[in-house]
Amino acid sequence: MMIAPIDAPRVTLDDLKQAALVDLAALGYPSAAWLGDLPRPDAADIADAIIVGGGQSGVTIAAALKWDGLRHIRVLDSGAPGAEGPWLTFARMEELRTPKTQVGNEFNVVNLSIRRWFETRYGQQAWTDLPRIPRTDWKAYLDWYADVFEIAITNHCDVLDVAPEGDLIAVTTRIGGRIEKSLARTVVLATGYDGAGAWRVPLFVSEALAPEKFDHTNGPVDFDALKGLRVGVLGHGASAFDNAIKALEAGAASVDLCFRRARLPRTNPHRAVETPGMMTHYPELSETTRWDIARFFRSVDQPPPLRSFETAMRLENFKLRPATPWLR
Numbered sequence: 619m620m621i622a623p624i625d626a627p628r629v630t631l632d633d634l635k636q637a638a639l640v641d642l643a644a645l646g647y648p649s650a651a652w653l654g655d656l657p658r659p660d661a662a663d664i665a666d667a668i669i670v671g672g673g674q675s676g677v678t679i680a681a682a683l684k685w686d687g688l689r690h691i692r693v694l695d696s697g698a699p700g701a702e703g704p705w706l707t708f709a710r711m712e713e714l715r716t717p718k719t720q721v722g723n724e725f726n727v728v729n730l731s732i733r734r735w736f737e738t739r740y741g742q743q744a745w746t747d748l749p750r751i752p753r754t755d756w757k758a759y760l761d762w763y764a765d766v767f768e769i770a771i772t773n774h775c776d777v778l779d780v781a782p783e784g785d786l787i788a789v790t791t792r793i794g795g796r797i798e799k800s801l802a803r804t805v806v807l808a809t810g811y812d813g814a815g816a817w818r819v820p821l822f823v824s825e826a827l828a829p830e831k832f833d834h835t836n837g838p839v840d841f842d843a844l845k846g847l848r849v850g851v852l853g854h855g856a857s858a859f860d861n862a863i864k865a866l867e868a869g870a871a872s873v874d875l876c877f878r879r880a881r882l883p884r885t886n887p888h889r890a891v892e893t894p895g896m897m898t899h900y901p902e903l904s905e906t907t908r909w910d911i912a913r914f915f916r917s918v919d920q921p922p923p924l925r926s927f928e929t930a931m932r933l934e935n936f937k938l939r940p941a942t943p944w945l946r
């Protein structure tokens with residue numbers, strides 16, 4: 619470990635960026651461009667790759683493709699600049715659930731890692747003392763990472779459709795009220811949870827109640843408006859606990875957190891997937907095995923993060939209600 623002398627000038631995040639770029643250059647980044655222009659008049663407008671989603675997957679994939687020598691990469695995101703992914707919008711926990719030692723997107727380049735970023739910003743001791751990565755720091759790190767790779771995200775851009783067009787792929791977007799079509803040689807969907815279907819409020823709630831009487835945790839919640847009110851939370855996931863905490867901190871009279879199971883899950887099966895064997899070889903497992911794993915996760919589920927659970931349980935007027943399904 620290198621420890622800077624006390625009177626050494628403090629390293630800034632810009633210095634770290636330069637150090638990361640030196641490392642990347644030593645490893646051959648960026649590779650020489652290897653795709654020639656297509657023989658058509660609009661070749662300059664055709665992206666090598668369009669990545670839908672500027673969250674952590676989108677920027678990491680963009681970085682990897684750039685390293686591989688793709689030049690014309692576009693990253694599109696429906697969120698506002700700096701609000702890609704859940705981190706600064708509807709994620710309301712203090713810290714990530716993922717262990718701080720989990721690695722991946724830094725491609726084994728230490729100066730690209732969250733650890734170096736955190737140590738540069740807060741000092742080595744702060745990292746040693748850190749239990750888990752603070753949510754807002756994770757997003758700040760991702761923004762810095764995108765900056766290192768000069769990944770510009772086109773924001774407020776909804777991708778409405780992706781369809782084959784000859785040998786290319788047409789991506790239909792809406793920016794403001796404007797509908798546009800762009801062509802790409804390949805498209806990557808990195809749309810996170812948004813791409814997994816739709817956020818849904820059970821119909822027996824949305825059809826029975828006026829819209830101002832309920833919220834989904836994936837949207838803006840006016841916590842101040844809950845002051846003095848009794849609040850019911852349906853579900854026992856991380857967001858259920860985090861939103862219960864926010865409601866009570868904002869002065870809600872009480873929160874009843876209700877769920878169907880007889881007891882909260884106690885162990886997190888996802889931790890088993892974070893082993894190197896699984897992280898490396900998971901895609902090689904058969905579809906049936908992967909399906910079984912997904913089904914297993916769905917059936918046993920995971921507990922809320924310990925910090926959210928303990929914070930909620932300490933709050934007066936928070937009640938945990940297992941075996942309490944909502945029927946109507």
Ligand SMILES: Cc1cc2nc3c(=O)[nH]c(=O)nc-3n(C[C@H](O)[C@H](O)[C@H](O)COP(=O)(O)OP(=O)(O)OC[C@H]3O[C@@H](n4cnc5c(N)ncnc54)[C@H](O)[C@@H]3O)c2cc1C
Nearest residue numbers: 671673674675695696702703709714715716777809810812
């Ligand atoms: C409350 C909460 C806590 C979480 N905590 C953790 C954690 O501790 N550790 C962990 O590993 N994971 C956690 N997750 C899961 C987390 O969502 C993912 O790990 C991470 O965000 C996945 O990154 P991603 O890039 O795949 O997707 P996202 O970060 O969700 O990014 C997807 C992006 O795609 C954009 N997008 C989607 N559809 C379109 C479209 N049609 N057009 C344009 N743009 C689109 C979205 O705006 C979004 O910015 C948490 C999730 C939530 C909600």
